[in-house]
Amino acid sequence: MAEPMLRGILIIPLTLIVGLMLGLLPLPSIAPPELNYLRPDWLGLVVVYWLLAAPEKVGVGFAFLVSLLGDLVFGTPLGFHGLVMVLMAALILSSYQQLRMLEIWQQALLIAFALEILTCLQLIVLGVTDDRSHNFLILLRPLTSALVWPWVFLILRFCRRRYA
Amino acid sequence: MLLAMVCIVLLFIEGRSTALNPVRQAAGSAIEPIIWLSALPSRLIQGTFWIFGDRLDRSQQLKALDQKIRLLEARQLKMTALESENNRLRALLGSSAQLDESVLIAEVIGVSPDPGRQYVLIDKGAMDGSYIGQVVIDSTGLVGQVIETTNNVSKVLLITDQRHAVPVLSIRTLAQLVVEGTGRLDGVSLPHVSGSLDVQVGDVLVTSGLGKRFPKGYPVATISRYVLSPGNAFAEVTAEPASQLQTLDYVLLVFDPDVAQIFTGRPTSEALSDG
Numbered sequence: 001m002a003e004p005m006l007r008g009i010l011i012i013p014l015t016l017i018v019g020l021m022l023g024l025l026p027l028p029s030i031a032p033p034e035l036n037y038l039r040p041d042w043l044g045l046v047v048v049y050w051l052l053a054a055p056e057k058v059g060v061g062f063a064f065l066v067s068l069l070g071d072l073v074f075g076t077p078l079g080f081h082g083l084v085m086v087l088m089a090a091l092i093l094s095s096y097q098q099l100r101m102l103e104i105w106q107q108a109l110l111i112a113f114a115l116e117i118l119t120c121l122q123l124i125v126l127g128v129t130d131d132r133s134h135n136f137l138i139l140l141r142p143l144t145s146a147l148v149w150p151w152v153f154l155i156l157r158f159c160r161r162r163y164a
Numbered sequence: 165m166l167l168a169m170v171c172i173v174l175l176f177i178e179g180r181s182t183a184l185n186p187v188r189q190a191a192g193s194a195i196e197p198i199i200w201l202s203a204l205p206s207r208l209i210q211g212t213f214w215i216f217g218d219r220l221d222r223s224q225q226l227k228a229l230d231q232k233i234r235l236l237e238a239r240q241l242k243m244t245a246l247e248s249e250n251n252r253l254r255a256l257l258g259s260s261a262q263l264d265e266s267v268l269i270a271e272v273i274g275v276s277p278d279p280g281r282q283y284v285l286i287d288k289g290a291m292d293g294s295y296i297g298q299v300v301i302d303s304t305g306l307v308g309q310v311i312e313t314t315n316n317v318s319k320v321l322l323i324t325d326q327r328h329a330v331p332v333l334s335i336r337t338l339a340q341l342v343v344e345g346t347g348r349l350d351g352v353s354l355p356h357v358s359g360s361l362d363v364q365v366g367d368v369l370v371t372s373g374l375g376k377r378f379p380k381g382y383p384v385a386t387i388s389r390y391v392l393s394p395g396n397a398f399a400e401v402t403a404e405p406a407s408q409l410q411t412l413d414y415v416l417l418v419f420d421p422d423v424a425q426i427f428t429g430r431p432t433s434e435a436l437s438d439g
Contacts, residue, residue: 017198024202026275036279064167072191073198074277075319078184079174086167129175135280 011163012050012058015156016066019046020073037137040145041115043070045152047085048111051092052099053160063089083125084118104150112146185312192314199285199317203273265379267301267416268292273317280347282325283308284412289316292417297377299418305383305406306330306371307415318417322409323384324349332384333372337362340372343384346402349409352385354401359392363401379418383407 022042027035047066050058067082074081091114092099099107119142178184270292274285288294290313298310300320308328312319321328328345339361343352357363367387373380385403392399 017201020198021202023277024199024274026206026277034279036277039277060167064170067171069195072188073195075281075283076278077175077178078187079171079178082171082174083168086171090168125172125175129172129178 009057011159012054015046015050015159016043016069019043020070023070023074034135034137037135038140038144040148041141042148042152043081044085044088044115045111045145045149046156048088048092049153049156051089052096052107053157055093055096059093060086060089077130080122080126083122084115087118087121088114104153107153108146108149111149112142115142115145189312189314192312192317196314196317199274203285207273266419268294268419270294270300270318270415270417272412272415280326282322282328282345282347282349282409283311284320284322284415286318286320286415286417287316288417289313289318291315293419294318294417299378299382299420300415301382301418302407302412302415304408305385306378307407307409307412309377310417320415322349323405323407324352324409330378330384331372331374332369333380334363335368335370336364337367339363340374341369343369343403350404351388351402352405354387354403355398357399357401359397359399361399363387363390363399365390368406369403379420 019042023039043066047058047063051063063085064082067080067085068078070076070081070085071078099110102110116139119139123136123138174184268288270286270288272284273287276283286300294310294313296310296313298318300307300309306323308320308322308325310318311321322345323330323343324345324347326345326347330343332341332343333339334341341354341357341363344355346353354363365387369384369387371378371380371382371384383406385405387401388404389402390399391401
């Protein structure tokens with residue numbers, strides 16, 4: 001009985017590490033660097049999945065810790081990912097029961113919408129705290145994230161059912 | 165809500181000061197394995213290409229490299245003579261002799277996933293003697309400087325990052341200038357270039373050694389655009405970096421003979437000498 005329990009706990013950090021690695025994978029050097037703005041927020045999507053699937057195990061604090069890890073790995077200022085992830089987590093936890101009932105594409109739309117608003121908020125805060133200029137192409141990132149959400153969802157659900 | 169406020173406070177601190185750098189430094193070794201893991205796929209692919217690459221092509225490459233080495237060795241002969249002559253003359257002038265810096269080759273294992281920040285990760289860290297502020301070059305020019313170093317990985321801020329600036333010297337006119345990053349890999353800008361200063365497109369800029377961070381004489385950039393609109397006191401000047409920043413694969417860590425010993429506590433002769 002102990003083994004499935006252990007695996008059930010291990011699967012979450014493992015998927016997070018995969019999310020971090022996907023975020024770090026370098027683009028081929030011939031690709032224009034602007035393409036980086038279109039990278040889906042893999043780590044965020046993994047956190048969103050676990051918030052939806054296992055809200056009894058993970059919470060806002062979990063999202064905060066993961067976001068700090070993301071900042072350290074990606075070299076962004078501490079708190080950069082946190083702002084979006086913490087508010088996203090609070091939103092999801094307040095309505096995960098309704099969200100679970102939706103079709104995957106509806107979830108994707110809602111996630112894109114929420115991420116878009118939070119990214120705007122992030123840009124506003126960064127505009128105050130950070131003296132360097134920011135590229136507004138970053139507003140496209142929630143859209144690509146929404147595009148990959150169905151696959152993230154299906155793969156993670158498979159992993160959870162199979163291994164946890 | 166509380167945690168969101170914490171995030172905003174953190175962002176404020178990070179934006180305004182370097183107070184949280186020790187935290188980053190401490191956490192760096194913990195996330196090192198993740199960086200190595202994510203670098204693995206591209207390294208594996210490169211390795212496979214290397215093993216299964218065309219043999220004939222390889223032998224031709226070898227021949228070309230061999231010739232290049234001979235050429236460079238021949239030039240080195242002259243360089244050694246020139247260097248000693250230069251040092252002798254400097255001694256006559258009473259200024260300190262320019263020491264030969266030793267270097268260490270490092271492989272680039274990661275690039276910044278955020279296009280707003282320009283840095284690369286290299287496979288040499290504190291264990292190899294790398295230290296914060298260390299100058300990084302490639303075979304064609306200045307690349308940047310080390311800003312974070314953990315046991316086996318260092319983060320190198322490129323000269324094109326928006327927060328990077330280098331004091332430079334124009335070879336043609338010996339004018340002192342500053343090269344600032346723009347956030348784009350293909351261009352750097354020169355702020356506060358007075359309209360009366362003699363600057364032309366094509367001027368080569370090398371590090372001036374002012375500020376004591378960068379040793380004198382490494383190529384930094386070539387001026388690619390010079391616009392002086394009438395009525396403006398300052399000209400708009402952009403330059404093209406000398407180093408191959410878009411396709412970095414190997415870089416050289418330069419050991420400052422004075423600083424390296426303070427930081428690492430061991431003589432730099434242990435590092436691969438370029439002599």
